[in-house]
Amino acid sequence: MNAIETLVGELGRLPGIGRKTAQRLTYHILKGSRDDARRLARAIDRLASEVRLCGACGNLSDMDPCEFCRSPRRDAGQLCVVEEASDIPAIENSGNFGGLYHVLGGRLSPLDGVGPEDLNIRGLLRRIDDPVREVIIATNASVEGEATATYLQRLLASSADVRITRLARGLPVGGDLEYADGVTIAEAFAGRREM
Amino acid sequence: MNAIETLVGELGRLPGIGRKTAQRLTYHILKGSRDDARRLARAIDRLASEVRLCGACGNLSDMDPCEFCRSPRRDAGQLCVVEEASDIPAIENSGNFGGLYHVLGGRLSPLDGVGPEDLNIRGLLRRIDDPVREVIIATNASVEGEATATYLQRLLASSADVRITRLARGLPVGGDLEYADGVTIAEAFAGRREM
Numbered sequence: 090m091n092a093i094e095t096l097v098g099e100l101g102r103l104p105g106i107g108r109k110t111a112q113r114l115t116y117h118i119l120k121g122s123r124d125d126a127r128r129l130a131r132a133i134d135r136l137a138s139e140v141r142l143c144g145a146c147g148n149l150s151d152m153d154p155c156e157f158c159r160s161p162r163r164d165a166g167q168l169c170v171v172e173e174a175s176d177i178p179a180i181e182n183s184g185n186f187g188g189l190y191h192v193l194g195g196r197l198s199p200l201d202g203v204g205p206e207d208l209n210i211r212g213l214l215r216r217i218d219d220p221v222r223e224v225i226i227a228t229n230a231s232v233e234g235e236a237t238a239t240y241l242q243r244l245l246a247s248s249a250d251v252r253i254t255r256l257a258r259g260l261p262v263g264g265d266l267e268y269a270d271g272v273t274i275a276e277a278f279a280g281r282r283e284m
Numbered sequence: 285m286n287a288i289e290t291l292v293g294e295l296g297r298l299p300g301i302g303r304k305t306a307q308r309l310t311y312h313i314l315k316g317s318r319d320d321a322r323r324l325a326r327a328i329d330r331l332a333s334e335v336r337l338c339g340a341c342g343n344l345s346d347m348d349p350c351e352f353c354r355s356p357r358r359d360a361g362q363l364c365v366v367e368e369a370s371d372i373p374a375i376e377n378s379g380n381f382g383g384l385y386h387v388l389g390g391r392l393s394p395l396d397g398v399g400p401e402d403l404n405i406r407g408l409l410r411r412i413d414d415p416v417r418e419v420i421i422a423t424n425a426s427v428e429g430e431a432t433a434t435y436l437q438r439l440l441a442s443s444a445d446v447r448i449t450r451l452a453r454g455l456p457v458g459g460d461l462e463y464a465d466g467v468t469i470a471e472a473f474a475g476r477r478e479m
């Protein structure tokens with residue numbers, strides 16, 4: 090297979106990119122400078138080589154512990170629990186949260202065979218100790234996200250003496266946190282309520 | 285800048301890919317295997333290293349002359365003139381053309397300062413000799429594509445004794461050839477008319 094068809098095939102494996110979009114992107118890369126193309130290739134290579142899971146919070150980062158867990162400027166008294174590492178940039182961009190994160194690596198979904206033991210919940214329980222005053226549950230506003238939030242609320246209420254809050258329903262119902270805009274996320278932070 | 289932000293930035297430079305899509309793609313690549321990511325990076329690198337302009341027709345290929353110009357099975361009596369190399373796969377997929385191609389590298393567009401001297405027209409005139417019986421002008425059905433077709437028709441009619449045809453208006457008016465489906469392209473080939 091020649092270089093053009095090979096790249097069209099590889100790009101077509103990405104989510105939301107069909108064959109025609111893959112062709113369009115390939116020809117765009119071809120028309121640009123070789124340096125631009127090489128920089129893109131290097132960025133993907135670097136991602137594959139350098140990014141790893143943070144042993145503390147489950148975030149994806151090129152440092153372990155990640156930049157949040159190692160920062161002395163973050164408030165270790167607040168722990169924001171998210172489904173995926175990709176939710177963290179959305180929250181950071183809203184500029185409303187200065188605490189630490191915990192990444193579950195998914196959501197409870199019995200239909201897909203995802204139970205509590207498949208999520209990074211044991212790690213969460215290990216972190217709920219002295220400095221943590223509040224756990225903010227920031228799972229998605231979907232059915233599975235709500236179920237995960239309720240499960241965590243019950244688990245944490247019985248095993249730790251911390252305030253447990255949930256992001257307000259400022260998020261569009263059924264929507265993914267990852268795609269929400271910063272203002273909506275900020276409102277959701279401001280209106281978070283006791284569980 | 286860390287590896288994640290670097291790739292989000294690079295992907296965001298591609299056409300039609302905004303910041304959120306770039307983030308989504310980056311996390312998709314992160315979640316996949318390292319081998320998948322490396323294969324994508326290698327495909328881009330290979331594109332940048334191996335693909336060059338065909339000296340005969342202006343197509344982008346990893347061979348010079350390209351696979352069409354060097355193939356003994358293509359009919360050298362038919363020459364299909366397209367705006368961009370990216371139009372060629374669309375025509376090939378329609379399965380209705382077995383001749384050779386000529387890539388102009390753009391279209392006449394006085395507003396953008398693109399005149400005849402900016403297109404690969406001199407190369408086209410050099411190719412219009414003995415074996416060529418027919419020149420099929422397959423520029424886009426846009427205003428610029430039509431203007432380019434008319435310009436080429438006049439130029440070729442005065443300088444060579446060949447049949448000059450234009451793809452039929454099976455193409456949606458104003459549409460780009462690159463995005464047309466195979467059936468539409470096939471109909472356009474079948475209904476091509478004298479100019």
